[in-house]
Amino acid sequence: MATAKTNLILNADSYKASHFLQYPANTTNVSSYIESRGGKFKQSVFFGLQMFIKEYLLTPITQNDIDEAEIILTAHGVPFNKDGWQYILDTYNGFLPIEIEALPEGTIVPERTVMAQVKNTDPNCAWLTSYIETSILRAVWYPTTVATKSWYCKKIIQKYLQKTADSTDGLAFKLHDFGARGATTEEAAAIGGLAHLVNFQGTDTLSALVAGRKYYGADMAGFSIPAAEHSTITSWGKDNEAKAYENMLNQFAGPNKLVAVVSDSYDLWNAIDNIWGEELRDQVINNGGTVVIRPDSGNPVEVVTETIERLMNKFGFKTNSKGYRVLPDCVRVIQGDGVSLDSIEDILKAMDAKKLSAENVAFGMGAELLQKINRDTLKFAMKASAVKINDQWHDVFKDPITDTSKRSKKGRLAVIKNQQGVLETIREDQLNDQNSLLKTVYKNGELLVNSTFDEVRKLTEAF
Structure with a gap:
C-alpha cells in the first residue's frame, strides 16, 4: 500500500x-x-x-x-x-x-x-x-462508505433476482468493480476496491486483491475474466470488426469459460443482429462457455433492455418458473457505462416490466463506486x-x-x-x-x- x-x-x-x-x-x-x-x-x-x-x-x-x-x-x-x-x-x-x-x-x-x-x-x-482524528476518521469513513454503497446495490439486485429469477446463486458476481482508473490514488483504489469486495466477488481492481492479502489474510478476495476494450477491437479496423470478435472467441472461449466483449465501438445493433447473431452465432452457441456482450454508450435503461431483446431474437430464450425470460447460458450482458445505485434499479425495473429476468445482466461500476462519495455521504x-x-x-x-x-x-x-x-x-x-x-x-x-x-x-x- x-x-x-x-x-x-x-x-x-x-x-x-x-x-x-x-x-x-x-x-x-x-x-x-x-x-x-x-x-x-x-x-x-x-x-x-x-x-x-x-x-x-x-x-x-x-x-x-x-x-x-x-x-x-x-x-x-x-x-x-x-x-x-x-x-x-x-x-x-x-x-x-x-x-x-x-x-x-x-x-x-x-x-x-x-x-x-x-x-x-x-x-x-x-x-x-x-x-489522530484526521487520519483515523479518513481510514473509517472512506471504506465504510464504499462498502455501504456496494451493499445497497447488492440489496437492489438481490430483490430483483428473488422476484424474476429461479435462483440468486450468481448474486456475488452481479456488480463488478471498474473503478481503479477513477480513484484518486492507488491506495484509494486498494482500500475502496476491497470495501466493495466485502459484498461482491467481481473486480478489475488488482490493488484491492493485494490489500485483501496484506490486511485480512484473503488469498483471493475477487475474480475477473478476459475482456476486450475498445482499443483491442478498433485496432482491427471497422471492416474487420467480426474478425476482432472471432479472435476473442478463439483466444478465450471454451467449456465453462467466460469472456466479455465490448460491442459498441461502431454500431451495437449491427454487432448483435449480424455479427454475434448471424456470422458468429454457431460459434457462440457451441463454444461451451458464456460470451458476455458489453454495451458501453447510450441511455443505460434503453440500451440494456434492447440489447437483451435483440439477443433473444437471435439466440432464443427460455421462460423460468416465475414467468420471466432468460437468455440461453451461452450469452449474457454486462452494463458498465452510466451505472449507479439509481440506474441499477431503473434498469432492473425496466427489465421487470418487459418480463426479462435479472439473471440476464450484470453491472460494472467505476468512479461512481470508488470516487463519487465523500465524508458527508454518510x-x-x-x-x-x-x-x-x-x-x-x-x-x-x-x-x-x-x-x-x-x-x-x-x-x-x-x-x-x-x-x-x-x-x-x-x-x-x-x-x-x-x-x-x-x-x-x-x-x-x-x-x-x-x-x-x-x-x-x-x-x-x-x-
Whole structure:
C-alpha cells in the first residue's frame, strides 16, 4: 500500500498541532467516538479500520519523524509538541499510547451508532486522542462508505433476482468493480476496491486483491475474466470488426469459460443482429462457455433492455418458473457505462416490466463506486464525548443551536443490542450486567483483534 513510511505526526490537520496547549489544566484523558450521523443511507457497513491499524499504527514513530515534523510545523507557523512526541518515543518506543475500541468489521450499523471509540492510555498524552482524528476518521469513513454503497446495490439486485429469477446463486458476481482508473490514488483504489469486495466477488481492481492479502489474510478476495476494450477491437479496423470478435472467441472461449466483449465501438445493433447473431452465432452457441456482450454508450435503461431483446431474437430464450425470460447460458450482458445505485434499479425495473429476468445482466461500476462519495455521504464525524480532569470523568458535547443534527454524544460510550435486536449506543456507566459490542482492537502498539476477510463477509451477510 504505502510505498514509503509515512510520518504519522504529519498525517494530521495543521490546527491539531496547537491543541496540546488548549485543554484545561490537569486533563489526563480524552475519549472520542466515530459515527455516521445519517446522510444518504440509514445503515452503514463498518469496514476498514484494521487496514489503518496495520499500515500506520503498528509502525512506531522515529526520531527522524519528530525532527522532520519540528522543521515543517515550525516553518508552517504552528506550535510543535516536541516534548509530547519525544515522550511517546522514549516511553513507548514510538508506538501510540491509545486504545481503540470498535464494532466487529462487517457489522451493519444504524445511523448515529458508535462504530469506534478512542482514548489515550497515558495521562501525559491527553492531546493524542484528537490529534489522530484526521487520519483515523479518513481510514473509517472512506471504506465504510464504499462498502455501504456496494451493499445497497447488492440489496437492489438481490430483490430483483428473488422476484424474476429461479435462483440468486450468481448474486456475488452481479456488480463488478471498474473503478481503479477513477480513484484518486492507488491506495484509494486498494482500500475502496476491497470495501466493495466485502459484498461482491467481481473486480478489475488488482490493488484491492493485494490489500485483501496484506490486511485480512484473503488469498483471493475477487475474480475477473478476459475482456476486450475498445482499443483491442478498433485496432482491427471497422471492416474487420467480426474478425476482432472471432479472435476473442478463439483466444478465450471454451467449456465453462467466460469472456466479455465490448460491442459498441461502431454500431451495437449491427454487432448483435449480424455479427454475434448471424456470422458468429454457431460459434457462440457451441463454444461451451458464456460470451458476455458489453454495451458501453447510450441511455443505460434503453440500451440494456434492447440489447437483451435483440439477443433473444437471435439466440432464443427460455421462460423460468416465475414467468420471466432468460437468455440461453451461452450469452449474457454486462452494463458498465452510466451505472449507479439509481440506474441499477431503473434498469432492473425496466427489465421487470418487459418480463426479462435479472439473471440476464450484470453491472460494472467505476468512479461512481470508488470516487463519487465523500465524508458527508454518510455525515461521518469523530467527536470528543468525555474528558478526565483531576481524576474525574466529565461529559463533553456540542449542541449548536444553528444545526441540531450536529449535536454530539456525551460520556464514555458503549454499544448493545436492545430488546428489538437493534444496535443502540448507551453510556458505558449504564451497561450494568451487559457487555458492550465495542471491543478493544488496538492498544499501545498491539493489534488485539485480527479479523479475516471471510469473517467480515459472513458478518455482513448475516444481516
